[in-house]
Amino acid sequence: MLETCLKLVADRAGTGELKLIRSALKELRHAYRVFALRPETRKISIFGSARTPPAHPDYAAARAFSRAMAQAGWEVITGAGDGIMKAGHEGPGREASFGLAIRLPFETTANEIIQGDSKLINFRYFFTRKLIFVSQADAVAVLPGGFGTHDELFEVLTLIQTGKSVVVPVVLLEGEGGDFWGKWEEYVEQALLAGAFISPEDLCLHHRARSVEEAVEHVRRFYRIYHSSRYVRDLLVIRLKRRLRDQDVQRLSKEFAEIIASGSIEQREALPEEKDHLELPRLVFHHTKHKFGLLRRLIDRINECEPMDAG
Known part of the structure; x- marks a missing residue:
């Protein structure tokens, strides 16, 4: 960040541009600080x-x-x-x-x-x-x-x-x-x-x-079963509140093959690169990073499943 600010000086950025960047950073810093109190x-x-x-x-x-x-x-x-x-x-x-x-x-x-x-x-x-x-x-x-x-x-x-x-x-x-x-x-x-x-x-x-x-x-x-998601390299990691049955994971993998770039959906524990919510099970697959409406539908299908520990 400091390097970028120094480059702005070297670029001879105008006073108005510098004020805009400064004000935007101040607003974002304050907002993030307020929300960080209730994470x-x-x-x-x-x-x-x-x-x-x-x-x-x-x-x-x-x-x-x-x-x-x-x-x-x-x-x-x-x-x-x-x-x-x-x-x-x-x-x-x-x-x-x-x-x-x-x-x-x-x-x-x-x-x-x-x-x-x-x-x-x-x-x-x-x-x-x-x-x-x-x-x-x-x-x-x-x-x-x-x-x-x-x-x-x-x-x-x-x-x-x-x-x-x-x-x-x-x-x-x-x-x-x-x-x-x-x-x-x-x-x-x-x-x-x-x-x-x-x-x-x-x-x-x-x-x-x-x-x-x-x-x-x-x-x-x-948020019935779905918890949150993130990318680790090209892998989409979908965190779950409860583990799914293996047959449901296989069914989801077939139904949503269109957004799987290679391989299939796997249910596993946290990846080594992850640091948050390590206790939660995951669905992991190589996502195409395309057709996010289908990803939205996948989350609905996940929430329709009965978890492994149900009944």
Whole structure:
């Protein structure tokens, strides 16, 4: 890092460029420090419109969903503003909430729930804020919104689709009687999929929930057996909470041969290079690093399995 900073001087970087890099690093350092104080609790980022009024069904859905996630032991990350962001803090309350505020000319303060809390982080740049939203989240929930909400949703989907972010559940939710996401899915299927701008498996990267209860169940089920994943060289290591039966591993290997570059899926202990969660069993295979929608589907299949120690 120091070497890179010195090279900026040698490159005669402009004052504005240096200020941007300095400010971005300061924002990221502070944000990582805040989240490092609560590393064990799973977290969900909630996106949605700042304009949604408290009487709107979407507001009620966001509040009920975030409350249910907190009751399940999760913490909630929102943009700290009003509308859906405030509803996402009302549900769990201040203790289980993180706020990632952005400095805008027309939005200058955080909502009263998170205002003044040590878990409120103020950002100058959207790109650093979005990095924290994604990197610290074990799941993402999106409620109806405008350009900003769509920017966040499509960025999350793009990062997962291209393998630049780990696979997490992305759930679309709205209030009772709404059809916002129904129309959105029509656009995605009729314009993007029909136009061959995305692949059929990309539709697996999100889930449209018809109720708060379904949204909560979708997120929680993602971690029924699946724990987390990482790459060790070209090997994808999928950590499991419980060991699978050998016949299920063989079945998964055949079903998802399209994303296995060579060999097959093997169930084994931690690799020598690993340092985290060494006690957990693993599924390991040579991943093609392509078609991440199928990888998302593989995780669903893993969670459908009965573990070896069941019954």
